[in-house]
Amino acid sequence: MDCAGIISEIKKISPRFCALSSEQSYPDEVRIKTAPRDFKDACLALHKAFSSPVMMLYALDERKRENKFAVNCVFLNSKDGLWVTVKMDIPKDDPRFESLARDIHSASLFEREIWEMFGIEPKGNPDLRRLRLHDEVCPQGNYPLRKDFVKIEGGKLNDYKFNRVEGEGVFEVPVGPVHAGIIPPGHFRFSVAGEPIINLEIRLGFIHRGVEKLFEGRSCPEAVRIAASVSGDSNFAHSLAFINAAEKIMGLTLPRQALYLRAIFLELERMYNHVNDIGGMATDVGFSFPAAFASIIKEAILQLNEKLTGSRYLKGVNNIGGVSTVIEKNKKDLLLDTLEKVMADFKELDKMLSSSDSFMDRVDSAGVLRRKTAEDLGIVGLPARASGIAIDLREHFPGVYREAKFNMALRERGDVLARFRIRVSEFEGSARLIKEFLDKINPLEKSFIESKGKAGEALGYAEGWRGPVLYSVKTDASGLIERCKIVDPSFHNWQGLSYAVLENIIPDFPLCNKSFNLSYPGNDL
């Protein structure tokens, strides 16, 4: 589908629509510019036509050169493997736009983010509380992602207003930010009536580090290091998504070797995280033997990573222009050998858990995320697939996966068990894929090419183990980054968790939480 096709798609639903300009800058990306009054109609039409949530909605400060702000909204056309970006300009002296949130719920958090970071007001959004700049620490009126922002300036500090549930017998259980285990910080406020949870408000942002601002003014090769530190357990997926955007801008065509190697490392990352979470679920039902067993499998994969690349968490492996590592004969043997052992152990682990009545009793029908809820919230990645929504970028944008036997794992019920099963099938699938990619690798061929900075704008993506990681990167003429917007799947999915736990009891919360295992650093940025 091309620009004209997309525009006629919008016109079918919204006949008055008129595009200012449109371009297909890359084979997998279409950008359509509209007037502010047409923006909402276009977004609603694309949302409906592709049944895609808002995958990304972000602002840019272009006041210096072009005297305006801009807002971009990205949708996914999964059928044709195409990203569609709707763009509009926003005048700098009246920074407002009409909110999408009442019609498309998945736009809501993004709008709050735009308001908090740029001071551009989404008119009509019912909730404009800040997500990451906490009112107790950072006064209102600081907009860090504006270009003229220097540092946080003084003003009045406030308390955060939680949504309250009131009534006889309703009480609140506040948890966090510092939790009892070795876990990142976040605040959970449960409202319970008797035992069942009737509302959960998740307040995050405690580890906001201003990552998006750090990208600005850096060259792409330099910024890869930051991308690889956004979310420590998705280092490779994040670096891959960023690099994908940078390479598109630079117009690089990578050697096949590099693509196979990247796919192998992406799958290794998926494997160690999935087995970690399976172990975590066992811990949370108090079944410690399989939990320990799972952590041994994880350790085996981490040690394998180190032997292959020098880093247990695959940091510094991925670079613009390729991969800094080759898998030669002895490493290939090591990889195959470890995979075989790991798979044998993993089968035992699966058997131990699946044959345990007490485990199955806890996970079956706990933490249900209904398909309709998931669709409305714009849930992506693993929890979406567990609720029957078939989204997997490896299927929609196959690349080298076209040469392998890739089967999307899909479940319908949306409970903890479904998410457990998805993890099990994806773990096994990853091991299979790695073997297939290994067969195609030729260590004598080049896996790295030189690159040079260029001006441009592109969307980078990778299907990490949690779901799609998206980077939108814009560079200036000297190749330095002007704006980098990051969307970790956790940003969409945290809301899913707060719906999945409803009607469950608080002791089941850790289990539900672990079945999602969302990233705090990826969400807080």
Add this chain to the structure above:
Amino acid sequence: MMNVLKNRMLKGVVTRHFDRDLNIQVESMGLELKELIHKKFGRSLHIREVDTGSCGACESELISANNPIYDLQRFGVSFVASPRHADALLVIGPLSKNMVIALKKTYEAMPEPKFVITLGDCALDGGIFKGSYYVKDAVKEILPVVLHIPGCPPKPLDILNALLGFLGR
């Protein structure tokens, strides 16, 4: 249940044949550490971990340090749920402004005598996030840090080694 039993019997002590060299290293260093902890802390050193902005890799390595391969707990190092039970505070990650209050409160909640450890390059001076508008420069400006464990992230063996070096002083 049968599966668990079968695994336990067939596999024996998995860690012994996981990686022999690593195991010997861990055991010898660990026993040394155990002796020091026995001498200086009674039986065990209790650590409360606080993440002030880490990407999660340091965290994952701390969790790995408690897996059956390393199992720091058998040498007397336990990670505890409450600051009230802790001898030491272990801070990881760059210090996000949002976490300053929580970090101070956690420290205040600990009983005396107490000490602070930082772990990972970011906790030293912000690391890769240094210079951000939302990251404070260093944990040591807020709390008295007596030990820093470098690395991005430090491996479980590095953590063990650093604790050993520190307690041996």
